[in-house]
Amino acid sequence: AIRMTQSPSSFSASTGDRVTITCRASQFISSYLAWYQQKPGKAPNLLIYAASTLQSGVPSRFSGSGSGTDFSLTISCLQSEDFATYYCQQYYTYPLTFGGGTKVEIK
Amino acid sequence: EVQLVESGGGLVQPGGSLRLSCAASGFTFSSYEMNWVRQAPGEGLEWVSYISTSGSTIYYADSVKGRFTISRDNAKNSLFLQMNSLRAEDAAVYYCARHSATVTTFDSWGQGTLVTVSS
Numbered sequence: 546a547i548r549m550t551q552s553p554s555s556f557s558a559s560t561g562d563r564v565t566i567t568c569r570a571s572q573f574i575s576s577y578l579a580w581y582q583q584k585p586g587k588a589p590n591l592l593i594y595a596a597s598t599l600q601s602g603v604p605s606r607f608s609g610s611g612s613g614t615d616f617s618l619t620i621s622c623l624q625s626e627d628f629a630t631y632y633c634q635q636y637y638t639y640p641l642t643f644g645g646g647t648k649v650e651i652k
Numbered sequence: 653e654v655q656l657v658e659s660g661g662g663l664v665q666p667g668g669s670l671r672l673s674c675a676a677s678g679f680t681f682s683s684y685e686m687n688w689v690r691q692a693p694g695e696g697l698e699w700v701s702y703i704s705t706s707g708s709t710i711y712y713a714d715s716v717k718g719r720f721t722i723s724r725d726n727a728k729n730s731l732f733l734q735m736n737s738l739r740a741e742d743a744a745v746y747y748c749a750r751h752s753a754t755v756t757t758f759d760s761w762g763q764g765t766l767v768t769v770s771s
Contacts, residue, residue: 546714579755579757579758583697588761588763589697589747590761591758632696634697634757639702639711640699640713641687643696643698643699644696646696646697
């Protein structure tokens with residue numbers, strides 16, 4: 546199975562900050578990479594697919610980049626509602642696999 | 653509005669069985685591939701199983717292969733997960749998740765149903 550490694554696992558930031566989360570695949574996955582946001586007690590919400598395509602309704606402050614094995618999610622200006630846990634997911638092949646998650650906390 | 657509502661979770665002893673259901677509405681269920689994804693308490697997300705629109709293609713995570721069975725009833729807009737030989741490590745919130753129409757990502761999720769495995 547393809548292993549997805551996210552870093553950092555957690556960090557603190559302030560509203561207005563620009564933050565970047567990275568995700569590395571254990572093998573080539575082209576651009577078959579999605580990002581999800583999950584808030585406590587809620588189901589995940591799809592933010593980005595195809596590494597950089599914003600899901601409908603997702604604010605433009607979210608952006609994704611990368612291909613091959615290295616990817617990143619950037620939030621250009623952190624808002625209060627963005628404090629959550631973020632997961633990457635590869636869909637290059639089955640079994641579908643997720644990264645371990647990155648928790649973004651308020652500083 | 654797309655809605656996915658899971659049910660069937662609960663407390664079960666190790667070695668026991670449960671059948672989860674997911675009722676879909678607000679979209680043409682028979683046109684979408686479906687999945688189960690789980691999340692153990694305080695842990696990350698783990699994909700469990702996939703089923704194609706007709707049910708002819710099915711995949712499982714190695715961790716559940718041979719113990720879990722995914723199925724669907726397109727006439728009743730329902731997805732199922734039969735879970736047998738349950739282990740402590742199967743304890744989790746189980747989410748029903750719809751594949752996007754164009755890519756293998758999960759564009760809609762249910763609220764989840766909690767499965768607890770304990771004696």
